[in-house]
Amino acid sequence: MIGVLAKPEDYDVVREFFELFKTPWEFCRRDRHYEVVLQADGTSNDRPAALVLLYGTEATAFDEQRKRLPGAPRRNTTLLWDGDSIPLYDKAVSVAVDGAARDVTFADTGDPVAFATRSKDRTVVRIGYDLFREIRHLLTTGQPPAHAGIPTLERHIALLRSWIVGAGIPVLEIPPVPAGHPFTVCLTHDLDHPSLRFHRFDHTTFGFLYRAVIGSVVKACRGRLPLSALRRNVSAALALPFVHLGWADDFWFEFDRYLQLEKGLASTFFVIPVKGDPGRTLEGPAPSLRASAYAASDIADRIRSLASGGSEVGVHGIDAWLDSGRGSQEREAVSRATGVPTAGVRMHWLYFDAQSPARLEQAGFAYDSTFGYNETVGFRAGTLQAFKPLTARQLLELPLHVMDTALFYPSHLDLTPEAAKKKVLPLVDEAEQHGGALTINWHDRSIAPERLWDGFYLDLLDELKRRNPWFPTSAQAVAWFQRRRAARFDNVRQDDGSVQVRASAYGAGAIPGLTIRVHKPSTSDGPLRPMRRTEFIDAPLTESVDARVAVSYP
C-alpha cells in the first residue's frame, strides 16, 4: 500500500493518476503505517516507511540535512532514463550528489534529477520534479506534437514502479490489459464525406478532381504512386458525371466496405448529426469548409445496418464541445437515425477545450474520443489509457492516436507508406509494452479514390492482428476501463515470499476480464537502480465479485 502526501490542490489529479496506475494506495492517514510513502506536498516529514519517494523542486528539510540544495529550476526539459526520454513540462531541478548513480538525468546536461540513499531499514529517493503537476499538464493541455511519440504518462508510472520494485518491495496492480490480450485496439471511422452525390460543384468535388488527376500524375511522376493507382484515380474522375447521373456506382458510398476489410473485428463509425452547419468556435463562426454536406438522417438506412451488424455508431460532433444543449440535440439526431441510443462522440476537426468534457457529459455522452492531434500521430495525453478528464465527473476520454490524414496529407506529415509504417509501428510497440487502447481513425473515403489508403490500412491490420490485441468497439473499450476503475483492492497482505490480495470487480458480459499483476521485487541490497523491465506474475480477476489471489515470489 502506498501512502500519498500531496498538496490539497492536487488531490483530483492524484486520484486520477492512481486510476491509471491501479495499485493499492490512499492519502496518508496519521494512524497508519505504510511501506511506501509518496511525498509530493513540498515537505519532507519523517514518516516511518521502508521507502520514501520524495518528489518536488523546492528545498526540503531532507535536502538541508544532507547539505545538498536542489539546483536552479528549469522548465521544458527532458529526462533520460535507461535510453528512454521523459519530457517534463513544469519545473525540474537537478539534485546532484557527488558519486550518485546517474540513472535519471537531464538529457542535455547529464545532471542527475533523482538519487537514492539507502540505509538498513529505509530508502529515500529524491526526485527533482513535481509528479502531479506533470500529470495535470498531460491530462489537460497535453504534449506538443514534437513529443507525440512518447507515452510520457506511462513512463512516469513505469519509473515510479521500478523504484518500488528496486527497493525490494513487490508492486501489485491491475494493469491496463484485457485478459488474454497484451493491449486493445479501437478501430474508428469518422464519416466526413460518405457519398459523392452529396457534393455538386463544391470545394470537395473540385478538390477530389484536382487530387485524382493532377495530384496523382505529379505523385506518379515522383514515384510516389503506382501506375495502377493512377489509373484507378483518373477513371474515378472520368466517372464522376455518371455517378451524379446515377449511371455509375457512388464509390464513396461504400464506407461499409470497412466491414469486409476488418473481417469481423469490431469498429466504430462517427456520424455527423447536421447538414450545412460549420458550427462555432469560441471567437465566432467556424470556417464554412467545416460544414458537412450530409446529416445522419440522410444515410439512416446504411448506419442502421452497420449498427445491427455489431458496429457502433457514435456522434461526429459539430457544436457539442462548447454547448451542452447543442450536444444533446446532436446526440439525439444520431440516435434517431441509427435507431439505438448512442453514448460516444468525437468532434469534427477535433475541436475541443478544457471545459468540453463537462459539457459533453452534460449532453449525455459517456465517452469522448477527440483528444489527439490533427497534424501528427501519437500520445497527446502521454497515455494509451482511457482517463477521466479533471473537469468531468464520469465521462471517460478515449484518446485518439493514429489518424490517416495526419500521416498522408501534404499539409501534415506527408509520408510515403513506408515512412508512415515507421511512424506508426513504434506506437504499436508502446501499446504492447504498456497496455492500454491504441485508437485509430481511418476516414470513410480513405479506402476509395482518390486517397486509396486501403492498402496501408490492410497492412496495418495484419500487423496488429499478429500481436493479438482485443478489437472492441470504442464503447466496449470504455466499458472495460470503467470496470477496471470500479475494481477495488479490499485487503492486501504481504507475508514472507507471498502477496495475498482480496480484490473485487463487478460486471462481466462480453468484455474480457481483469488481471492482478504482481511485479517481483528486486532481491539486491546494493544501490537502488530503477530498472526498466520488471518480472511479474499474472493471475486472472475474471468475472469474480470477490476473488482471493495468492502469488508467490522467491
Ligand SMILES: [Zn+2]
Ligand atoms: Zn471530421
